[in-house]
Amino acid sequence: MIGQRIPKLDAPDKATGRTVYGHDVRLPGMLHGRIKYSKHAHARVVRVDVSRALKLPGVKTIVTADDNPPTMFGYGKDNTPLKGQVVRSLRDEVAAVAAVDADTAEEALSLIEVEYEPLTAVFTPEEALKEGAPLIHAEHGSNYFTRYRYSHGTLEAGERESDVTVEADFELPYVAHAAMETSVVVAAFDHRGHLTLYSTTQIPFLLQRDLSEALGMEGSEIRIIQTAIGGAFGRGLDIYPFEPIAALLARKAGKPVRISFSRYEEFLAAPVRQPAKVHVRAGATREGMITFRDAYALLDIGAYVSWGSVTPLVMMETTASLYRIPHSRFAADCVYTNNPITGAVRGYGNPQSTFFVETMMDRLAVALDMDPVDFRVRNANRPNEETPQGLIITSCGLKECLEAVAARADTARQKDEGKTMKDRPHPSSFIPHPSKKRGIGFAATLNVGGGARIYRSDGCGATVKVDDFGHVSLVTGSTEIGQGSETVLAQIVAEVLGVNVEDVNVLNSDTDVKPWDVGVHASRTTFIAGNAAHIAALDARRQLFETAAEMLKTTPDDLIAKDGHVVAKVSGKSAELGKVARARHYREGGQVILGEGWYDPPTKLVDKDTYKGNISATYGFGAQMAEVEVDTDTGKVRVLRLVCANDVGRAINPMAVEGQIEGGAQMGLGYALTEEVIVEKGRVMNPDFLDYRLFTTADMPEIETVIIETDDPQGPFGAKGVGEMGGTPTAAAIANAIHDAVGVWMTTVPMTPERVLKALMEKENL
Amino acid sequence: MPKFHLSLTVNGEARELLIDPRRTLLDVLRDELDLRGAHRGCDSGDCGACTVLLDGKPITSCMILAADCDGSTVTTVEGITPAGGLHPVQKALVEKGGIQCGFCTPGMVMAAIGLLNENPNPTEHDVREGLAGNLCRCTGYKKIVEAVLSVEESKA
Numbered sequence: 056m057i058g059q060r061i062p063k064l065d066a067p068d069k070a071t072g073r074t075v076y077g078h079d080v081r082l083p084g085m086l087h088g089r090i091k092y093s094k095h096a097h098a099r100v101v102r103v104d105v106s107r108a109l110k111l112p113g114v115k116t117i118v119t120a121d122d123n124p125p126t127m128f129g130y131g132k133d134n135t136p137l138k139g140q141v142v143r144s145l146r147d148e149v150a151a152v153a154a155v156d157a158d159t160a161e162e163a164l165s166l167i168e169v170e171y172e173p174l175t176a177v178f179t180p181e182e183a184l185k186e187g188a189p190l191i192h193a194e195h196g197s198n199y200f201t202r203y204r205y206s207h208g209t210l211e212a213g214e215r216e217s218d219v220t221v222e223a224d225f226e227l228p229y230v231a232h233a234a235m236e237t238s239v240v241v242a243a244f245d246h247r248g249h250l251t252l253y254s255t256t257q258i259p260f261l262l263q264r265d266l267s268e269a270l271g272m273e274g275s276e277i278r279i280i281q282t283a284i285g286g287a288f289g290r291g292l293d294i295y296p297f298e299p300i301a302a303l304l305a306r307k308a309g310k311p312v313r314i315s316f317s318r319y320e321e322f323l324a325a326p327v328r329q330p331a332k333v334h335v336r337a338g339a340t341r342e343g344m345i346t347f348r349d350a351y352a353l354l355d356i357g358a359y360v361s362w363g364s365v366t367p368l369v370m371m372e373t374t375a376s377l378y379r380i381p382h383s384r385f386a387a388d389c390v391y392t393n394n395p396i397t398g399a400v401r402g403y404g405n406p407q408s409t410f411f412v413e414t415m416m417d418r419l420a421v422a423l424d425m426d427p428v429d430f431r432v433r434n435a436n437r438p439n440e441e442t443p444q445g446l447i448i449t450s451c452g453l454k455e456c457l458e459a460v461a462a463r464a465d466t467a468r469q470k471d472e473g474k475t476m477k478d479r480p481h482p483s484s485f486i487p488h489p490s491k492k493r494g495i496g497f498a499a500t501l502n503v504g505g506g507a508r509i510y511r512s513d514g515c516g517a518t519v520k521v522d523d524f525g526h527v528s529l530v531t532g533s534t535e536i537g538q539g540s541e542t543v544l545a546q547i548v549a550e551v552l553g554v555n556v557e558d559v560n561v562l563n564s565d566t567d568v569k570p571w572d573v574g575v576h577a578s579r580t581t582f583i584a585g586n587a588a589h590i591a592a593l594d595a596r597r598q599l600f601e602t603a604a605e606m607l608k609t610t611p612d613d614l615i616a617k618d619g620h621v622v623a624k625v626s627g628k629s630a631e632l633g634k635v636a637r638a639r640h641y642r643e644g645g646q647v648i649l650g651e652g653w654y655d656p657p658t659k660l661v662d663k664d665t666y667k668g669n670i671s672a673t674y675g676f677g678a679q680m681a682e683v684e685v686d687t688d689t690g691k692v693r694v695l696r697l698v699c700a701n702d703v704g705r706a707i708n709p710m711a712v713e714g715q716i717e718g719g720a721q722m723g724l725g726y727a728l729t730e731e732v733i734v735e736k737g738r739v740m741n742p743d744f745l746d747y748r749l750f751t752t753a754d755m756p757e758i759e760t761v762i763i764e765t766d767d768p769q770g771p772f773g774a775k776g777v778g779e780m781g782g783t784p785t786a787a788a789i790a791n792a793i794h795d796a797v798g799v800w801m802t803t804v805p806m807t808p809e810r811v812l813k814a815l816m817e818k819e820n821l
Numbered sequence: 822m823p824k825f826h827l828s829l830t831v832n833g834e835a836r837e838l839l840i841d842p843r844r845t846l847l848d849v850l851r852d853e854l855d856l857r858g859a860h861r862g863c864d865s866g867d868c869g870a871c872t873v874l875l876d877g878k879p880i881t882s883c884m885i886l887a888a889d890c891d892g893s894t895v896t897t898v899e900g901i902t903p904a905g906g907l908h909p910v911q912k913a914l915v916e917k918g919g920i921q922c923g924f925c926t927p928g929m930v931m932a933a934i935g936l937l938n939e940n941p942n943p944t945e946h947d948v949r950e951g952l953a954g955n956l957c958r959c960t961g962y963k964k965i966v967e968a969v970l971s972v973e974e975s976k977a
Contacts, residue, residue: 062915069923070911070930072858072898079857158843235862235870235924235958285860285924286958318863537922537959710918710964717961718921744867744956752962753953781961 056550057772060710063542064556065283065535077239077255077282078315085241086115086153088304088314089160090297091167092324093142093149096393096737097176097189100142100169103150108166113159116308117167118300119150124271128294131200131360133192136269136299142171143191143358144393145737146324148296153304153312178736180332180353180390191358191391198391200360203367205666206384207375207443213347213382217338219422225335225411226803229732230328230725232400233749236285237321242301243311249276250302255284257291257534258574259566261510265294270302281564287536288722289399290325292576293361297324322742326398327732329354329363329389331370331407337415343425345434347382350374350411354389356397363397364389365509366404371666373408376442377501378416378434383443393737399576401719405502405783406726410804413498413787417794427497427791428461436501436676438765445667446674450765450775452702453676457499459700459761460680464495490688493695494796496681498787504704504775505672505767506656507577514655516570517587519548519595521648525619525633527552527559529591532572533584535563538778539711540580544588546707547771551592552599553616554632570653578675578776581707585771586654595650599632602639606630656769673767677701677780679720681788682756685796690812692728692793693756700761701780705773709762712777716760719781724750727786728805825888831856832900846890847871847882850897858898858927862956869955872928872935873897879935881954898927901934910934913968921959929955933969945970 068074105117120139128134138147150167154160177183183191183198191198214220241253250272256262259279267274284291297314305312316324332353338346356364367387375383420427436442438451506513520528529548535541545559552559563569572584600611603621607614607628615622620629630638636648656672682696699716706712722730729748733740741747766773790801799814825842828835831854838853847864850856850873859882862870866884873882874896882895901908907915910933920926929952936943936951943951948969949962957965 060918062918063920066915066920066923067907067911069920069926070898070907070914071902072856072927074923075857076860076924078861233958235868235922235956236860237862284922286922288958318865318868539921714918714921714960714964717963718959719961721958721961743865744863745865749956749958750962751953751956752949752966755949755962758961758963 056546056556057707059546059708061542061546061556061708063539064545065541074283076236076285077241077253078236080241080253080282080313082241082243082311085311085313086155086308087157087160088151088153088301088312089157089164090148090300090314091150091164093145093147094169095142095171095173096145097174098142098171099174100139100149101172102170104168105150107168108152108163111159111163111166113155114163115153115155115310116304117150117152118303118307122303122307126268126271128265128269129360130293130362130364133195134296134359136296136303144395146395148300151300151304153308176393176737178392178394180355180392183390183392191393200356200364200389200391203371203385203387203666205371205375208382210347210349210382210384213338216340217346218341219419220336220338221415221418221422222336223415223418223800223802225333227331227333227407227410228804229330229395229734230400230730231322231732231747232288232290232325233747234286234288234290237316237318238290238297238325239313239315240298240301241311241313242305244306249278251278251280252298252302253280253282254298255282255287255291257287257536257576259534260571261574262294263566266299266302269294269299279566281534284536288401289403289576292399292574293326295326319742322732322739322747326361326363326396328400329356329366329397333411335411335415337419339419339423341423343423343430343433345378345380348374348380348412349384352387354387355392355394356389357392357394359396361396362399368661369404370408372444372446373405373412373501375444376446377412377499378431378436380443394734395739401722402779402783405500405779406723406786409498409500409783410786410790413784414790414800417496417791418800428457431457431497431499445669447669449673449769450704450767451674451676452763452765453499455763456676456678456700456702457497459763460497460678460698463698463759464680491684491686492796493682493684494792494794496788496791496793496795497678498784498791499678500676500780500784502675502780502783503577503671504582504675505769506579506583506658507671508658508660510573511660512655513573513583513658514653515572515584515587517584517591517652518570519591519650521595521599521632521636523633523637525631525636527554528562529559529588530562530569531584531588532570533563533580534575536575538580538715539708540584543581543707543711544584547585547588548592551589551596551616554619558619578778578780581774582672582770582776583654583656585774587652589652589771590654591650591652593650594652595648598639598648598650599635603630603635606635606638672769673704673775675702675775675777675780677784679784679788681785681792683789683792683796685793685811687797687815690808690815692789692806692811694724694789696757697785698759698761699781700763701777702763702765703777704767704770704775705764706762707772707774712762713760715777716781717758719779720758720785721750721755723782723785726782726804727789731805827887827891829890830894832896840887842888844887845883846885846887846895849887850882856897856899860924860927862924869932870925870928872931872955874931874935877938879932898930909972910969913972914965917964917968917971919960919965919968925955925957929957929965937972
């Protein structure tokens with residue numbers, strides 16, 4: 056089972072349209088909810104008049120801030136479902152309607168009258184921090200939300216030891232998850248007043264708690280049922296106001312209510328990756344050893360706090376621990392503005408930090424006149440070492456990843472008889488244009504691969520049941536968001552119990568049924584939920600062996616599980632799993648076969664003052680090589696080829712691993728070249744796929760994935776996480792390739808033709 | 822608003838419906854005919870998740886009024902799925918790993934079938950161009966393209 060390219064177990068239903076997504080949920084009497092958003096980025100709400108809207112036939116109920124419970128919710132406890140006193144961004148919810156159909160609800164929104172008294176708004180962290188700037192949250196006393204200050208070693212010593220130093224400023228944009236399914240929720244109350252929420256959340260158990268705050272209910276009165284999830288990528292890692300709003304509407308109307316976002320609304324109101332301005336310095340010795348790395352990031356977290364404000368923890372990790380860094384400092388300030396709310400997006404700070412860290416690595420290599428891969432390998436993290444930040448690296452294939460992508464780049468070069476990429480003729484049939492220059496670039500990445508302790512528990516529970524027919528059910532706390540966890544967990548259980556993967560049913564969508572899990576984030580599911588499922592399966596197997604030993608007149612240690620049977624090694628006698636299960640429970644004092652597992656990795660929360668500590672049980676590594684062609688007339692960058700190597704510990708399902716890397720690369724390519732949510736004065740200017748460009752089949756370069764296996768000592772069957780690494784180094788590899796091609800250093804993404812052309816023109820003028 | 826009398830052949834079955842004339846084909850498929858395989862990803866023809874065949878040609882069903890399809894033949898993902906089995910395109914997508922969250926998949930299946938109907942022996946370039954109107958955020962498309970090409974190969 057382990058190491059097999061097993062197709063996703065849920066794929067046939069998805070291919071045939073049978074799968075029920077959030078948008079497909081229909082409950083009897085269900086109403087359609089729509090939200091009225093603010094007209095101003097910052098204003099006092101003087102009056103909300105819903106009387107005309109209420110008279111519209113088909114309107115069942117309307118909620119406003121008057122319907123909010125007195126509690127605040129969210130990571131910063133700064134949010135309410137609806138806003139009554141002040142609106143702080145254009146995505147602020149001032150009222151919501153439930154009606155018999157979506158058109159009626161939409162029409163009712165236009166009949167709600169809201170009177171505002173505009174307030175001065177601030178749209179950059181710099182403005183927000185100016186003396187006398189309006190306070191976004193007066194009760195907070197400042198527009199600073201958090202500051203991070205990390206260091207190890209001493210920068211002065213690092214600078215003294217340096218023969219070369221480099222310095223640059225980076226500017227990083229808003230990015231959207233752009234999951235194909237927009238945000239959706241269905242809320243329904245039962246006769247006890249208990250809430251069932253059909254949701255595409257990634258954190259069902261934390262959402263219970265968050266909703267209890269947002270609704271003034273007990274967590275035990277809230278049940279979350281996760282529908283099939285049409286992509287999430289971090290969007291579902293927090294509570295967002297539309298969820299409690301749906302519940303408030305449902306409670307008031309006495310009927311189930313669905314709120315499903317339009318794509319426009321998704322761009323407007325779903326969280327985005329927070330923009331950052333970063334100043335970075337780094338140094339190295341003549342021998343090519345890194346001496347120091349220093350970064351300061353100013354982050355715009357928007358009008359309310361969500362997980363965007365915690366991404367500096369990850370940026371810090373890349374800055375301080377990707378490669379051996381003797382001296383490092385990282386500081387970040389997270390600032391409130393009247394801009395869109397920022398949340399977790401796949402990679403969680405790492406695409407940003409890998410972009411600046413890895414392009415700075417190339418600047419150092421150029422300053423040293425050293426091969427960029429040799430320079431990286433020289434400084435690479437090694438197995439079984441602790442970084443000064445306190446990350447305990449066990450398995451580590453960084454060097455192997457770098458060498459793997461470099462070898463494939465070399466092949467490309469050698470094909471043209473030793474010519475460099477730049478000198479190679481255009482491979483296609485048309486005549487090479489002198490304006491088209493080619494280059495290759497490399498970048499590496501470090502990512503948590505064994506969970507990430509950002510809550511007190513990083514655990515996951517699981518049970519494994521074997522029924523009378525030898526059929527196996529795994530109930531896991533984890534969540535399938537398309538990444539393939541259902542299949543990978545089934546493989547793990549099937550391997551332990553000696554059954555076919557199709558004989559394992561995975562149940563993972565109901566908080567009333569499944570044991571606790573912190574959520575699907577930080578590339579943690581294979582590692583954490585995999586270990587929990589492994590433990591539960593071993594427990595179930597122990598029970599099977601106990602009974603089978605009696606049946607086969609032998610001892611448990613003589614038994615193996617194979618082909619749906621328990622087999623005695625010595626005698627060769629066997630009993631079918633269902634028969635063993637029946638024998639165990641159809642007897643006096645009978646028991647069911649029910650294995651239990653709980654796994655919480657041996658990691659620590661980072662120290663709250665020093666930010667040091669081993670946050671993950673293991674770390675994943677990767678490297679990418681990009682071949683690009685830059686048109687110096689237009690600034691257009693075309694990626695011709697991307698090679699991605701990742702140390703995944705062990706690939707339980709290589710096809711699923713490749714899928715994570717290739718899909719991550721699609722996001723990384725978009726981050727590098729096309730994707731930016733353009734926000735002007737708090738307003739999203741490109742809220743559709745025509746103006747927010749995802750890579751399509753026609754845009755994608757040739758992608759080659761290389762799986763490096765290092766057999767992690769703590770991972771289930773040696774596996775570690777890979778979910779986020781596919782896209783983290785892509786932008787840096789492309790930026791480095793652009794420099795190789797045309798000699799300009801890009802410091803912002805996406806590297807659009809305009810920006811590349813501007814950089815080229817600036818270079819010409821020098 | 823007066824209702825529109827719509828006659829459609831959907832997945833081989835003649836349907837007569839009284840609809841609100843403002844409804845798109847996607848609205849009617851999902852809400853009136855209970856065919857939820859076509860997904861609403863953008864409602865503006867950009868993502869392709871709602872792709873169905875209209876008189877054999879792939880279209881984004883969110884971009885056409887149902888009333889404009891009067892008298893036409895519509896084929897959805899439910900219509901091409903054999904009882905108890907998979908269409909070769911579906912089978913290839915499943916086996917090659919071309920499906921993750923799956924939200925784009927039914928649209929991708931219909932776009933691929935439309936492409937193969939038109940061009941039974943597409944090159945990789947043809948497939949990449951032919952599916953460029955169908956966005957996928959999970960897979961990076963590589964396995965989708967491989968899957969569609971493998972259908973062509975297995976036929977040959």
